Amino acid sequence: MQGEAYDFVVVGGGSAGCIVAARLAAGARVLLLEAGDAATAHPETQSADGFKDAFSKDALMWHRMSAPQADCGGRSLYVGTGRVMGGSGSVNGMVYTRGDRRDFENWPAGWRWQDIGPAFAAVEARLGVRPRPATPFALAFIDAAVEAGLARKDGLNDGDLGGVVGANDMNYEGDTRRSSYRAFLHRRDLPGLTVRTGAAVRRILFDGSKAAVAVEFAADGAVHQARVGRELVLCAGALETPRLLMLSGVGPVGDLERVGIRPVQDAPGVGRHLQDHPNVCMFYRARAPIDFQYPQVYGFDAARRPADAPKGQAPDTCFVCYAAPASLKQSMARMVPILALPGRLYRLAFLRKLLRGLIDLAFLLPPLRRFVAQVFGIVVILGKPTSRGRITLASSSPDVPAKIDLGYYATPQDRETMRAGIAKARDIAARATLRAAGATPLSAGAKPVSDKALWKWLTAATMTTFHFCGSCRMGDDADSPVDTRLRVKGLRNVRVADASVIPEIPVSALNAPAMMIGWRAADFILQGDAA
Template structure:
């Protein structure tokens, strides 16, 4: 077939949701186009496989933001999923929605219908919370959310140590209050990764009205005047055109969606002219407003040798032991998200809501896990991440070829406020490490190192070592100002038949991991595309034999 009702570009977190929801009606012919390949790999479905897929080229585009001036001209590694499920197939599987205020801010910026109360029904519709249902959690949705099956003793010591020095205990980061430390819930089912492909796509792959094309690069959106009528794809050395009777939907992510728009002649003239691309639709915001969570590591020696040191004989023995546990029980460290525990804390008492996120790793790591010598050391790592950075970057083209990577300027830590927040975060993490609970394990500090103490020294360490936590958003932002790319229904301004549905539409970065919000955006977009009303939520408390149980139902009209 070359003609469909809906063509979805990108089979990642959002694209798989759309493929499912839009093909529910058998009268709709839906085509999902993915540049990567199949996700049928143990490195994807065994959760701890992220230790291999994130740092290396397995199912990973391995993008780079080259020579970043704000980071001492270092190249900054930008892993993205190269497979069905996109980055949800290689991420740490943490289920985080962000803070209520994040979405209320979207609405305050003029995006009616995107407040927390507006988006919560779509989080609930998507979710199957294994703990059960409540006002803030849903059951029966495709995306399984579970408590971690691996709870390393070091991860537990971090939680206890943070509480000891004054942080709150929080058993549910997606509850009424995000602040505190605890165990992360994960998008897993029965000890295996529950990516967007596993949750939404594979259960419906046999629908006769759904076509899934992998290893197919989208070269451009085909415009007829101011209307999108299809796409041109590249498969190997061949080019082919696919046509959409209703809509083309870009779900290629914060790097891919603006790249495709620019290749199509949609964007700012000064970005297109160097590549001899005619400007067919002037839209200056395409590729601008890039936001990412800056992140820096504090790494310490584990003097008890309790941590995972994969290249040490004892560490390898543990891996073999846990492999057996995984095969027979789907338990053990192979079920680990690696970032098993963590939290959301305030960088100073004056801050109104948490502005830092911590991820605790019961292993020594450096440079996204690509520095292999760390696997010879017993240690633990704590990621310190700014939740709402002020700095902004941009995405442009390196060339007019669809198979070339985009040009990425992250511009991390351009604003001094972001740097100051990270400095405060490192100091707070050091206090947690000095707690009686965690100091029982902690030996020498590798990074930043005990000789790095004052603010200037910490700033120098951060410029030379900080990275990010794989949450790019904002490059096709939603809004009504001159730099907005889509409206509140995610339609591209000034064009007919073209929407963007992925994390690139976020006007501002949410306070946490972006995978669950990307799926929420797609759930909401599907209802808008199909002209359905917002799901209605019915909540009731039912008393059964002196035990109150919560029941919730979510349904679309």
């Protein structure tokens, strides 16, 4: 077989993959394959202030659209993720939150809060996470949330997020982003590691015993192979890892045969149980310019908890104070071409450039700049969705995107929780402290409207929070394709180490859990736990 041999091949240089590759390379030959560019080619991925520019840059994000969402007005939603060394950890807002300890009660034995604490701590020691100093407007939001019934809390990583608000930890140091790439790979001497960027993995090759013997990838205009000596570790993320497994014959047999793929292993759970945090942003205008720019203040609550119920219930909703002046222009540069140029038109780079140029010109107008300088949002996030989505193949070709059904709002409980979360956000905005700073409603959802009008706005305004997980969930049940040591069931030497293994989504952002999973995967391998 062609191709150079490595002890370990790691697919995906994202938040988990950088940790896995770095730790294994200390004593083995490791090949890390990343479809995107080197992070050093894009300075915005290295800077703490660069997150807004990274999000709007085509070279740094996968262009993916969901299937039409029945409960979002039939819209297809943008579901891009980071496509660069560091993955989404190189383009996100640097929010670092472990989650609520109750999030992990439905994870398998060995993955409960007390079990995963050491891995979180090890990652945090390398990242150096810390909150950002609260600005006057951020403090006003916190005070208003307290007036609305939340408790102020300094430090949101002790596992108790029920009914609290405060400054969340972030992975930064000065003006530098502290992604897993920066912390574990950047400028580190790892002689056993080979990193290949611009390498899009197309499929896994198996022998008759269901052992992965090589991966096939496209790079530099040609198709290559890399041989797997000991293990293949998939860290491509919750949207790409199941797609790669299915392209390689590992997935629901009926789905594979439908697109002409010969099954290697019947794994009905691959691609199923997809979870995410849908959100809506309620915009307001303050009396003075907004004085912060990061997603540095979070609140968590059980939005549907009756007023007379005891506090401390597990949260199902979170609230983020969003500063429009920091990134509204860049967000529009990302989203407007997607909305205005459907299908093949989006592929025409000159049209995207034209629209983005018009946005840049608009933001040069002093009246618009003055207006946006005073706009803030309260982002309402469905933290514990009960709906589930699914990823399926549309073709046997690696060049054809998968069908991604997010399944948003498919259950009445999710719809009621979002309505309750919006009501809670309105309550926060109406409190005296925030009213004093100015909170004039701009969004339809921020104003009192009928239930029908609210739902119409909500389904039109919903977007992803980019927290995809669960599509290769781990567990002991037959419907979970990955076991609790992160090994793909039925295969001899394939492990999954990314957010796709998460069985139930935490209420918080997923960057921290993804890094924790990467650390534990390396632990299992280094302890001699062969896949």
